[in-house]
Amino acid sequence: MSFYRAVASFIVNICIRGPGRYLIVRRAGVRPSTAHDNSRFHRWSVLVVAAIGVLGIAVGVLQAEDKPSLPSPGNAELFWSFRPLTRPEVTGNADQQLSAIDELVRVQLRTRGLELAPEADRRTLCRRLYLDLIGLPPSPEQLAQFLADTSSQAVETLVDQLLASPQYGERWGRQWLDVVGYADSNGYIRHDTPRPLAYHYRDYVIQSLNDDKPYDQFWVEQLAGDELVNYSASAELTPQQVQTLTATHYMRNAPDGTDTTEGNETTRVIERYAVLESLLQTTMSSMFGMTIDCARCHDHKFDPIPQRDYYALQAIFYPAFNVKKWVQPKDRWIYTAGPSEIAKWRASLEQADKEVAALQRDHQAWLVAHRPAGIVRWKDDFEGRSVASQWSPTAPGDAILEGAVRTKLDADAAPAAKLDSGKLMVIADAPGDSRWLSTQQKIDWTPAEVGQSVQVTFDLVADRISGGAPAGRIGYYIALHDHDDDSPVTGGNLLIDGNPAGGASLNLDYPGADSTGLGELGTSGYTPGRNYGVRVTRTGEQDYLLEHLVNGQPEEKTVSLKAEQLPDGAFGFELCCSRSFIVDNVVVESSPDGTNPEELNLAWKEYRILLTSRQQELAAAIQAVNAKRLPEPVKIAWATDLSPELPDVPLLHRGDYFQPGEPVPAAGLSALSDGAHEIVPVTAPDASSLGNARTTTGRRLAFARWATQAGSRPAALLARVQVDRLWRGHFGQGLVPSPENFGASGVEPTHPELLEWLASELVDSGWRLKHIHRLIVLSRTYRQSGEASVMAADKDPQNACYSRFPVHRLEAEQIRDTMLSVAGVLNPKAGGPSVAVVDPGNRQVVLAAPAGPGPHEVDRRSIYITMRRSQPLTFLRTFDQASPDPNCVSRSSSNVVAQSLSMLNSEFSQRMGREFAQRIMAHASPATDDGQIRYAFEVAFSREPSGEELSSCREFLKNQTNQRASENPEAARNSALADLCRLLLATNEFLYLP
Numbered sequence: 001m002s003f004y005r006a007v008a009s010f011i012v013n014i015c016i017r018g019p020g021r022y023l024i025v026r027r028a029g030v031r032p033s034t035a036h037d038n039s040r041f042h043r044w045s046v047l048v049v050a051a052i053g054v055l056g057i058a059v060g061v062l063q064a065e066d067k068p069s070l071p072s073p074g075n076a077e078l079f080w081s082f083r084p085l086t087r088p089e090v091t092g093n094a095d096q097q098l099s100a101i102d103e104l105v106r107v108q109l110r111t112r113g114l115e116l117a118p119e120a121d122r123r124t125l126c127r128r129l130y131l132d133l134i135g136l137p138p139s140p141e142q143l144a145q146f147l148a149d150t151s152s153q154a155v156e157t158l159v160d161q162l163l164a165s166p167q168y169g170e171r172w173g174r175q176w177l178d179v180v181g182y183a184d185s186n187g188y189i190r191h192d193t194p195r196p197l198a199y200h201y202r203d204y205v206i207q208s209l210n211d212d213k214p215y216d217q218f219w220v221e222q223l224a225g226d227e228l229v230n231y232s233a234s235a236e237l238t239p240q241q242v243q244t245l246t247a248t249h250y251m252r253n254a255p256d257g258t259d260t261t262e263g264n265e266t267t268r269v270i271e272r273y274a275v276l277e278s279l280l281q282t283t284m285s286s287m288f289g290m291t292i293d294c295a296r297c298h299d300h301k302f303d304p305i306p307q308r309d310y311y312a313l314q315a316i317f318y319p320a321f322n323v324k325k326w327v328q329p330k331d332r333w334i335y336t337a338g339p340s341e342i343a344k345w346r347a348s349l350e351q352a353d354k355e356v357a358a359l360q361r362d363h364q365a366w367l368v369a370h371r372p373a374g375i376v377r378w379k380d381d382f383e384g385r386s387v388a389s390q391w392s393p394t395a396p397g398d399a400i401l402e403g404a405v406r407t408k409l410d411a412d413a414a415p416a417a418k419l420d421s422g423k424l425m426v427i428a429d430a431p432g433d434s435r436w437l438s439t440q441q442k443i444d445w446t447p448a449e450v451g452q453s454v455q456v457t458f459d460l461v462a463d464r465i466s467g468g469a470p471a472g473r474i475g476y477y478i479a480l481h482d483h484d485d486d487s488p489v490t491g492g493n494l495l496i497d498g499n500p501a502g503g504a505s506l507n508l509d510y511p512g513a514d515s516t517g518l519g520e521l522g523t524s525g526y527t528p529g530r531n532y533g534v535r536v537t538r539t540g541e542q543d544y545l546l547e548h549l550v551n552g553q554p555e556e557k558t559v560s561l562k563a564e565q566l567p568d569g570a571f572g573f574e575l576c577c578s579r580s581f582i583v584d585n586v587v588v589e590s591s592p593d594g595t596n597p598e599e600l601n602l603a604w605k606e607y608r609i610l611l612t613s614r615q616q617e618l619a620a621a622i623q624a625v626n627a628k629r630l631p632e633p634v635k636i637a638w639a640t641d642l643s644p645e646l647p648d649v650p651l652l653h654r655g656d657y658f659q660p661g662e663p664v665p666a667a668g669l670s671a672l673s674d675g676a677h678e679i680v681p682v683t684a685p686d687a688s689s690l691g692n693a694r695t696t697t698g699r700r701l702a703f704a705r706w707a708t709q710a711g712s713r714p715a716a717l718l719a720r721v722q723v724d725r726l727w728r729g730h731f732g733q734g735l736v737p738s739p740e741n742f743g744a745s746g747v748e749p750t751h752p753e754l755l756e757w758l759a760s761e762l763v764d765s766g767w768r769l770k771h772i773h774r775l776i777v778l779s780r781t782y783r784q785s786g787e788a789s790v791m792a793a794d795k796d797p798q799n800a801c802y803s804r805f806p807v808h809r810l811e812a813e814q815i816r817d818t819m820l821s822v823a824g825v826l827n828p829k830a831g832g833p834s835v836a837v838v839d840p841g842n843r844q845v846v847l848a849a850p851a852g853p854g855p856h857e858v859d860r861r862s863i864y865i866t867m868r869r870s871q872p873l874t875f876l877r878t879f880d881q882a883s884p885d886p887n888c889v890s891r892s893s894s895n896v897v898a899q900s901l902s903m904l905n906s907e908f909s910q911r912m913g914r915e916f917a918q919r920i921m922a923h924a925s926p927a928t929d930d931g932q933i934r935y936a937f938e939v940a941f942s943r944e945p946s947g948e949e950l951s952s953c954r955e956f957l958k959n960q961t962n963q964r965a966s967e968n969p970e971a972a973r974n975s976a977l978a979d980l981c982r983l984l985l986a987t988n989e990f991l992y993l994p
Contacts, residue, residue, distance in 0.1 A: 071303070071304045071671070071744055077674075077713065079304075079744065080748060080749070080752065081289075081717055081720060081742040081743070082304075082671055082672060082713055082717065083713065083716065084711065084712070084713050084716050085711075085715075085716040085719065085720075085756065085759055085760050085763065086756060086760075087756065087757060087760035087761075087764075088104070088753040088756055088757050090103050090104060090757065091103075097780065098780055099775065099778065099779045099780070100757055101754065101757075101758075101775060101776065101779040101781055102116065102779050102780045102781050104751060104753050104754040104757060105751065105754065105779075105781045105801070105802050107751075107753070108750075108751065108801045109796075109801050109802070109803060112795045112796060112801060112803075113791070113795065114791065114792055114795055114796060114801065114803045115803075116780050116781060116784050116802075116803070117784040117785045117786075117787065117788070117789065117792065117803060117804040117805070118784065118785050119780065119783050119784055119785065120783060120784060120785045120786070120805065120994070121785075122146070122147060123143065123147070123942050123943050124785070124786075124942075124994045125155065125783055126138055126142075126143055126146045126147070126158065126942065127143075127941075127942040127994055128805075128993060128994055129155075129158060129159060129162060129777060130142070130162065131810065131814060131818070131993055132171075132729075132730055132777065132993060133159070133162040133163060133165075133168055133171065133773070133777065134162050134165050134167035134168050134170070134171050135167065135170065135171030135174075135813065135814045135817055135818075135861075136167060136171075136817055136818060136821045136826075137818050137821060137822065137939075137940075137942060138942060139821075139939075140935075140938045140939060143938075143942050146158055155778065155783070156778060159774055159777055159778060160774075163770050163773060163774065166206075166210055166830060167861075168209065168210060168770075169205075169206035169207065169208075169209040169210035170206055170830070170861050170863050171814075172209050172729070172769075173202070173205045173206040173209055173863060174811070174813050174862070174863050175725070175729050176205050176209070177202060177205060177863070177867075178882040178884075178887070178888045178889070178891065179285075179286045179725070179887060179888070179889050180222075180250055180253050180282060180286050180887055181253045181254060181255075181278075181282050181884040181885075181886045181887030181888070182198065182201065182202060182205075182253050182867065182884060183195065183198070183253070183255075183867045183868065183869050183884045184196075184198050184199065184834050184866045184867050184868055185866075185867075185868040185869050185870070186255065186256050186257055186259060186260075186329055186869075187255035187256070187257065187869035187870070187884070187885070188255055188256070188257025188260070188271075191257055191259075191260040192868060192869055192870040192871070193257075193259055193260060193329075194868075195252075195329070195637065196833070197249075197333060197635055197636060197637040198249065198252075198637060198834075199831075199832065199833050199834050199864075200246050200249065200636045200637065201246060201247070201249035201250065201252075201253075201637070202834075202863070202864075203831045203832075204243055204246045204247055204249070206830075206831070206863070207243070208221075208247075209769065212768055212769065212770045214766055214767040214768060215718075215719075215722060215762065215767035215768075215769055216708035216715070216718075216767045217767070218247075218767075219287070219704060219707065219708055219718070220701070220704040220705065220708060221243075221244050221247035221248075222247045222248065222250035222251075223248075223250065223251075223283075223700050223701075223703065223704040223707075224248075224700040224701035224703075224704045225244040225245050225246070225247040225248045225638075226245055226248050226638065226639070226640040226641075226696060227696050227698055227700055227701035228244055228701065229241045229244050229245055230694065230695060230696075231245060231334070231640065231695065232695060233334070233339070234339055235338065236338035236339075236340075237336055237337075237338060242336045242636070245334070245336075245636060245638050246636045246638065248638045248639045248640065249636070249637050249638060249639070250639075251279055251317065251320065251321075251639040252329065252332060252637055252638070252639050253279075253282060253884070253886075253887070254275055254278035254279045254282055254886050255274075255275070255278055255869065255884075255885065255886055256275045256329050257271060258271050258272055258275065258326060258328055258329065259328050259329050259330050266658075268326075269323060269657055269658075270657060272321070272323045272326050273323060273657050275321060276314060276317065276318065276321045276323065277293070277296065278886035279317055279321065279886075280292065280310075280313055280314055280317065281293055281886060281887075282886050282887045283313075283317075284313070285740060285887060285889050286887060286889065287707060287718055287721070288669075288672075288714070288717050288718065288721060288742065289717070289720075289721040289724075289736070289739060289740065289741065289742035289743075289746075289889065290303065290305075290741065290742055290743050291740065291741060291743070292305055292309075292310055292313070295307050295309060295310035296310050296652070296655040297654050297655030298654070298655075302743060302744040302745040303671065303743040303744050303745070304670070304671040304744075305669060305670075305671060306670070307651065308651060308664060309667070309669055309670055309671075311649060311650070311651045311652070311664040312664050312665065312666060312667035312668075312679075313666075313667070313668070313669070314649055314664075315649035315664055315665065315666035315667075315699070316666045316679060316699045316700055316703045317700065318647060318649045319641035319642060319643075319645075319646070319647055319696070319697045319699060320639050320640055320641045320642070320696075320700070321639075322642055322647055324647075325642055327642070329637075332637055332638060332639060333635045333636060333637050333638065334635070334636060334638060335633045335634070335635055336633060336634045336635070336636055337633035337634070341633055342633055344630060345630045345631075345632060345633055348628060348629050348630040349629055349630075351628070352625050352626060352628055352629045355625045356622055356625055356626070357421065359618060359621050359622060359625070360461070360618075361422070363614065363615075363618050364422075364459065364584055364585065366614060367459065367531070367585065367611075368381065368585060370607060370610060370611075371531075371552065371607060372552065372603035372607050373589065374455070374589035374590055374591050374592055375589055375590050375591070375592050376587060376588070376589045377443055377444075377454070377588045377589055377590055378439060378441050378443060378571070378586075378587075378588040379585075379586065379587045379588065379589075380424075380585075380586050381422070381584070381585055382419050382422050382423055382424050382584060382585075383422050384419070385419075386409070386410050386419065387409045387410050387417045387418060387419060387424065387437075388409040388410055390439060390440055390441075391409065391417065391437055391438065391439060391440065392409075392437075392438050392439070392440050393406040393407040393408075393409065393435070393436065393437065393438070394406075394436065394438060395436065395438045395480045395481050395482065395569060395570045395572070396438070396439075396440060396441065396442045396481070396569075396570055397442075397481075398481060398482055405435065406435070407435045407436065407437050407575055412427070413427075414427045414428055414429035414575075414580070415427065415428055415429045415435050415575040417437045417573075417575075420582075422584070423461050423582050423583065423584045424582065424583050424584065424586075425465060425580070425582050426573050426575060426580060426581050426582070426583065427465060427575070427580050428471075428575040428576055428577060428578055428579045428580050429575070429578065430577070430578055434475075434510070434511045434574050434575070434576040435574070435575040435576070436477070436480065436572045436573070436574065436575070437572055437573045437575060438477075438480050438570040438571070438572035439570040439571050439572060439588075440570070441570065442481075442568045442569060442570060443456075443478075443568065443569065443570065443571060443588055444568050445478055445479050445536050445566040445567075445568065445569070446536070446538065446544065446563055446566050447536070447537070447538045447590065447591070448538075449538065450538050450539065450540065451537070451538065452537070452538055452590065452591050453535050453536060453537040453538070453590065453591045454535070454536050454588070454589070454590040454591075455533055455534065455535035455536070455549060455588070455589060455590075456476075456478060456533045456534060456571050456586070456587070456588045457531050457532065457533030457549060457552065457585075457586075457587055458476075458531070458532060458533060458583045458584070458585060458586040458587070459530075459531050459583060459584040459585045460474060460526060460527070460528050460529070460530055460531075460532055460581065460582075460583055461528060461529075461581075461582040461583060461584050462528050462581060462582040463500065463526070463527070463528050463581050464580060464581065465580040465581070465582065468578075468580060469578070470500065471500075471578075471579035471580060471581045472500070472577065472579055473497050473498060473499060473500075473526075473577075473579055474497075474498035474500075474526045474532070474579070474581055475495055475496070475497050475498065475573065475574030475576065475579065476495075476496050476498070476571070476572065476573050476574060477493060477494060477495055477496070477510075477570075477571065477572045477573075477574065478494050478496070478534065478536075478566075478569070478571055479491065479492035479493065479494050479565075479566050479567055479568070479569040480492065480493055480569045480570040480571065480572045481493065481567055481568070481569035481570070482569075489567050490509075490564055490567075491508065491509065491562075491564045491565040491566065491567050492508075492509065492565070492566070492567045492569050493508070493509050493510050493511075493569075494506065494507070494508055494510075494518075494546075494565070494566075495507040495510040495574060496521065496534055496548075497574075498526040498532060499525060499526060500525045500526050500527065501525050502523055502524065502525045503520050503521060503522045503523050503524070503525075503548070503555075503557060504520070504521045504522055504526075504548060505517065505519075505520055505521070506518040506519055506520070506521050506546070506559055508565060518559050518561075519557075519559055520557055521534070521546065521547075521548045521557055521558070521559055522547075522548025522550065522555040522556075522557050523548075523555050523556055523557055524548075524550045524555060529615065529618075530550060530551055531549075531550070531551050531552060531585075532549065532550060533549045534546055534547065534548060534549060535547045535549055535554060536561070536566065539560075542562055542563045542564075543560060543561075543562065543563075544560070544561045544562070544563065544566060545558055545559075545560060545561070546558060546559045546560075546561055551608055551611055552607060552608060553605070553608055571586070571588055640695075640696060641695075641696035641697050641699075641700075643695075643696075643697075644694050644695060644696055644697055644698075645697070646681070646697055646699075648663040649663060649664055649666075650662065650663055650664070651663075651664050665679075666679040666681070666699045666702075666703070667679050668703060668706045668707070668714060669714070672712075672713045672714045672717065673713070673714075674712070674713065679699055679702045679703050679706060681697050681698035681699050681702055710763070715763065716759065717742065719759035719760075719762045719763050719767075720736075720742065720755055720756075720759045721739075721742060722759075722762065722769075723735075723755065723758035723759050723761075723762050723772055724736045724739060724749075724755060725739065725889075726769065726772050726773065726776065727758070727776065728890065730773075730776050730777065730782060731782075731802075731805075731806050731808075732806050732808030732809075732893075732993070733799075733806055733808075734890070735749045735750055735751050735754060735755045735758075736748075736749045736750075736755065737750065739889050739890040740889045740890060750800055758772060758775075761775065781802050782805065783805075784804060784805050785804060785805060786804055786805040786806070786807040786994060787804060788803070788804050789803075789804075792804055807992055807993065807994060808893070808992065808993055809879075809893055809991055809992050809993070810991055810992065810993055811879070811880075811881075811891065812862070812875075812876040812877070812878075812879035812880060812881040813861070813862035813863060813876065813881070815879055815991060816862045816875060816876060816908075817861050817862055818990070819908075819909070819912045819985055820859055820861075820912070822912075822916055822919075822939050822940050822985070823912045823913075823915035823916040823919060824915060824916070824918075824919035825854055825855070825856070825859045825912075825915050826855075826859060826860075826861070827854065827855035827856060827857065827859040827860045827861075828855075828861075829855070829857075829860055829864075830864075831864075832864075834864055834865065834866040834867070835847065835857050835858060835860055835864055835865050835866060836848070836866055837865065837866050837868060837871055837872075837873055839871055844874045845868075845871045845872060845873055845874045845877075846873070846874065846875075846907065846908070847865070847873070847908075849907075862876060867884065869883075869884060869885065874902075874906075875902060875906060875908050878896075878898050878899055878902045879899060879902075880892050880893055880894055900986065903982075903985060903986035903991075904982060904983075904986050909982055909985065909986070910978075910982065912981075912982070912985060913978040913979065913981040913982030913985065914978045914981075916936070916939075916940075916978070916981035916982075916984075916985070917974060917977040917978040917980075917981045919939070920932045920935050920936055920939075920977065920981070921974070921977070923935060924936075929953075929954050929957055930950060930954065932977065933945055933949075933950055933953045933954065933957075933980075934950070936953075936980070936981060936984060937949070937984075940981075940984045940985065940990055941984075941989055941990065953980060956976075956979075956980055956983070957973075957976050957977065957980055960975070960976035960979050960980070961973050961975075961976040964976065
């Protein structure tokens with residue numbers, strides 16, 4: 001017990017104070033910043049210790065009783081997964097209908113006195129092949145076409161047709177995206193910022209699979225596409241080179257929150273290493289089916305992977321993800337166009353900007369010449385030499401707070417105000433204290449007579465500066481007099497906080513703790529191209545009305561003020577919270593003597609009629625100019641080394657980022673190397689490259705070639721992992737029960753000779769994946785019935801020997817896509833940006849409701865739905881969609897109540913039921929109950945209903961219609977049919993691969 005306590009204490013210290021602390025921060029999303037957090041941390045760590053203790057005992061027993069001696073670097077080649085490939089001889093194939101796959105499966109069946117089950121009926125086989133190869137069910141017409149082909153080659157013809165379909169890549173591309181951890185967002189603890197260019201990689205994967213790109217080439221492109229192309233920004237790229245560069249997004253798939261890193265340099269280092277570690281884990285698990293995280297801190301406890309190997313592998317990717325010279329995700333992109341095309345695009349933008357600016361200058365001149373004028377009390381058209389001539393960083397007579405940052409006049413660095421092309425640029429800095437840009441002149445905001453008014457207006461030219469983010473608010477003041485709240489004068493400092501979404505909020509005595517909200521003013525949103533402001537009109541002895549002006553016209557939602565709330569003071573703009581904008585023609589004016597507000601309103605009304613026509617002309621002219629702008633060249637996200645120089649990559653003592661040891665040269669796994677395993681960088685550009693001097697270290701290309709070299713042990717393991725992955729995709733269970741672990745602590749293959757034969761076949765076929773698919777689905781093992789005989793159920797209850805086809809549930813995306821297909825609303829559009837998900841705030845992540853006639857974007861295949869790490873589509877996650885954290889080599893398959901409820905009650909399922917019913921009513925013949933039921937079964941299940949099913953469905957329709965007796969009879973019948981459709985979609989027969 002004392003030994004256990006010592007070990008437990010050591011682990012707790014590592015978890016809470018050492019490198020393990022960083023792992024918990026990353027994996028659990030917990031940051032121990034308070035006593036409560038540290039308490040949670042301690043409890044969590046104690047649980048980890050307990051689990052490790054139990055696991056250690058279990059593993060010890062297994063090692064002692066069931067496990068052979070663990071492989072070491074010296075004898076690794078003796079372990080089954082680390083050996084070179086040896087194609088087994090297949091004998092006894094007397095029945096020419098049986099393939100090598102079948103013969104190797106029958107070896108184990110015979111040991112239990114079993115044989116393959118009878119072949120599935122043709123309807124079942126057709127449905128199985130469609131769902132399995134392209135992820136969609138056959139239409140009644142496609143099924144009929146297959147059934148009509150009675151030739152001996154009918155199945156082969158169908159398989160070839162499906163493998164040639166572009167939908168094959170959409171079905172099997174999803175499996176690959178799971179394996180490599182693809183997502184449309186960066187993930188990480190609090191932030192989950194978008195990856196707007198990630199979809200290019202998704203499309204690359206789909207196209208590569210459809211093209212049957214050799215699997216070894218597929219890997220080389222993803223690991224080192226930039227080194228194959230030897231990219232230079234000065235070169236023109238071919239479409240193939242663009243695809244090869246796009247492949248390098250593989251290395252960008254790992255979670256990466258460094259765009260939004262908060263904290264000190266220590267935090268930044270931790271989070272950068274986290275990206276590198278996730279990349280390494282994803283690479284080793286997707287290539288070799290191995291977990292190597294243990295070797296980050298010490299030699300691997302089970303596999304022959306010394307700690308030095310971990311950092312030798314890290315050295316391969318470190319030049320692209322250099323912790324000391326980090327490039328944030330948002331900056332890892334390139335244009336696919338060459339220099340000449342980019343230059344033409346930029347020239348078109350510059351020319352269009354000049355023409356638009358000229359149009360806007362003419363418009364502003366027209367506004368000044370035609371707007372109704374009162375008595376001008378103060379104005380600035382910004383045609384002068386400086387901001388400082390009429391403006392100040394403080395209100396007249398007021399002193400800025402000691403130590404506060406002033407608004408800089410005629411300067412570029414925020415907070416600042418400067419003139420540009422006859423306009424005023426208000427340049428705000430990051431969130432912080434509000435600052436002012438105030439007129440130097442005081443203004444009387446309280447007209448002397450009832451009915452008289454004073455107003456301030458300005459033209460909002462732009463709501464951002466130099467392509468930055470739009471200002472969240474446009475803030476301006478009246479009665480500005482007292483920044484530091486020291487004045488004996490009360491009131492004033494009225495902030496009108498203009499909202500782009502509509503209206504403005506009014507705050508008295510702002511800023512300060514005693515600031516008071518006075519309500520909302522006006523209704524129109526603040527958008528460039530309009531004239532905004534406020535008008536104060538005297539309505540009584542001490543009463544005033546504040547109105548919101550848009551293009552000179554007062555709006556609803558006014559605020560009543562008292563005289564003490566309107567002391568003499570300046571007009572000014574607020575600088576706060578990165579809200580930068582551009583204005584022009586600031587005018588303070590009062591109603592002329594003898595002119596009442598009604599007369600002034602009439603003048604503005606006539607002006608507005610003219611202004612509307614003028615603005616329409618301006619908009620049309622600007623639209624014509626903008627049409628001449630060339631589209632921006634396509635961007636792709638990628639990864640590449642920062643330079644061809646080889647950086648030192650240290651071995652971290654016990655995995656501690658802040659205890660670097662000696663540098664480690666780049667190398668592959670020593671356990672997979674027959675001789676020297678050091679990776680020799682490729683220093684000369686390939687003949688197929690752009691011919692530039694080498695721009696990268698060449699390490700990744702050398703590693704990719706080491707991993708795929710014909711006859712090598714790395715290539716053997718690479719092939720084993722992939723054919724097991726394909727087998728698992730077809731049968732729902734792999735030949736290796738531990739797909740995430742082909743190492744010593746994993747489980748040995750159930751059919752080792754079959755695994756070796758398939759892996760050898762993959763390599764010998766030129767690494768063609770479609771060849772393996774074809775062999776598998778044409779085998780009798782695959783084509784057998786899913787029904788278990790009494791003997792098979794008794795002797796092979798878990799179907800470990802494949803005595804029948806393993807009936808298994810469709811994956812989440814297959815379920816959704818099949819529902820869309822059956823309902824007749826599937827949008828076949830391929831590629832392009834991902835379809836956005838929506839979080840309505842009810843703990844459900846959904847797609848926007850479709851509007852108008854289809855096809856709708858939200859009805860595209862599930863592979864095109866945004867995969868946001870923090871907000872996966874609820875329907876898909878309910879059915880065990882993979883979680884990219886950092887990747888998923890094999891999905892789980894749960895059976896929970898939420899799945900049934902989702903199929904019956906979710907908005908998506910209800911809509912699919914209605915759409916399916918509409919399809920039935922449009923196409924079923926005859927249009928009777930029986931005709932519609934038969935058509936529904938044909939579409940949903942690819943078969944005819946039995947007599948009992950027909951009777952049950954007929955009774956269901958009758959009961960559901962009667963329950964809606966208060967409705968219109970036709971509507972009641974249609975709703976009943978939709979209910980039946982939803983019920984059919986929720987059945988096991990619909991949800992499982994037959």
